[in-house]
Amino acid sequence: MIDKNKLMDAVTCKDDDNILEVSRILRDTQTRHLIVVDENRMPAGIISSVDINNRVVAEEKNTKETKAEEIMTKPIEFVDVNSSYDDAYKKMLEVGTYSLPVTENGKLIGLVDFNLLFKKCKDVAESKK
Secondary structure, three states: OOOHHHOEOOOEEEOOOEHHHHHHHHHHHOOOEEEEEOOOOOEEEEEEHHHHHHHHHOOOOOOOOOEHHHHOEOOOOOEEOOOOHHHHHHHHHHHOOOEEEEEEOOEEEEEEEHHHHHHHHHHHHHHOO
8 A cells, every 4th residue: 555645745737727827837836747637636637848838839829728638648547545556666667657646535645756666665675684
């Protein structure tokens, strides 16, 4: 089971936020991507600064009229908090990502990343000595 207290905070936006709002969230949090959540806080997609550049700016779309759900990469993979660290690791390898959203009762609660998984592996190896 994944320890909720060790998860990274997830930077999020709502699926109906406009891209101007999304870009300001990215700027203000100094992150390169964020998780798009639906009205139930379920992960619906992901948007990166590259997505905004390629799918909005380069296409000359209006940032105030274009919604997050229109440009987000979807579907997005995630794991439930009751999953094992091994399951999270396998899913990250399968998807080719360094972090993965974690849900509890269908709602986003944070991110598990490779750093946490490596630390968990180290802890398990040391406990076997």
